[in-house]
Amino acid sequence: MADQAKRTMTLNLTDAEMRVLEQLSAQKDLSKTAVIRQAIRLYQLVDARITRGEKLFFEDEDKKAKSELMVL
Amino acid sequence: MRIAVGLIDVSTGEPVQAELFDDVTIEDFLQTQRDWRPLVLEAAQRLTRAGDRPSIIPQHFHWDWTRKEGDLRMLANRFYGIRREDKLQGLAKLMTVGHVCRLPEQAGKPLVYVDYLEVAPWNIKPLMTALGRPHRFAGVGTRLVEIAVRLSVDEGFRGRLGLHSLPTSEPFYINTCAMTPVGPDATKQNLTWCEFTPAQADGFLGR
Numbered sequence: 001m002a003d004q005a006k007r008t009m010t011l012n013l014t015d016a017e018m019r020v021l022e023q024l025s026a027q028k029d030l031s032k033t034a035v036i037r038q039a040i041r042l043y044q045l046v047d048a049r050i051t052r053g054e055k056l057f058f059e060d061e062d063k064k065a066k067s068e069l070m071v072l
Numbered sequence: 073m074r075i076a077v078g079l080i081d082v083s084t085g086e087p088v089q090a091e092l093f094d095d096v097t098i099e100d101f102l103q104t105q106r107d108w109r110p111l112v113l114e115a116a117q118r119l120t121r122a123g124d125r126p127s128i129i130p131q132h133f134h135w136d137w138t139r140k141e142g143d144l145r146m147l148a149n150r151f152y153g154i155r156r157e158d159k160l161q162g163l164a165k166l167m168t169v170g171h172v173c174r175l176p177e178q179a180g181k182p183l184v185y186v187d188y189l190e191v192a193p194w195n196i197k198p199l200m201t202a203l204g205r206p207h208r209f210a211g212v213g214t215r216l217v218e219i220a221v222r223l224s225v226d227e228g229f230r231g232r233l234g235l236h237s238l239p240t241s242e243p244f245y246i247n248t249c250a251m252t253p254v255g256p257d258a259t260k261q262n263l264t265w266c267e268f269t270p271a272q273a274d275g276f277l278g279r
Contacts, residue, residue: 034228041148042169
């Protein structure tokens, strides 16, 4: 809801980072701000679960491959 | 956030105001355990004694909100409650990451996922009928779906909404809310995945 006060910041990105942000924005039908906000939420969620001892995996069912993603 | 929303007082048929809030606390979770669960169990026991299959018992009644305290701190989660007469009338947990659209025309697009939505047992007509009592308020579930759609709009998701519906809730989501039943999800106990497109969400809000 639009009730939460929002604060503004300047974000400095490289050309490559900005290109990726623009691609994600177009692919996901989201504003660039919304992409960044999603990224923060996802990072916090993943970090919290890893901190409590869980692991994050990517699984390729076709290749029967499973790899753990290490998150900083 | 605290705003007034409209419900219907079933005893009078008149609209009444309730409070929708998003600063849900562990105390609200405890209230569901303390106030809601005994009533649901009483209805289940009565139906079982009468030889009926307690199919009208909300299948999420075993959900233990008190285990969800850690979720309150996650930005990905948003909690909303509706209060009237100092009692919690409904509670919802929404997620803004972790799920994407499945309908072909919007596959892969972000949505707000309704992880949990429950109304107080005294607002569930079949349940209260089983107990021989009138139900109290109508419209609680609809108001919670409405806030989920509005969150989706606010997040830039254009009203896209998704959820896994319990069988007992399918008539509400599919018929009342007019969500599209996409199909059973084998990864989630074959619960039916339901989804709103932006146009459907607009239609829902406009009703």
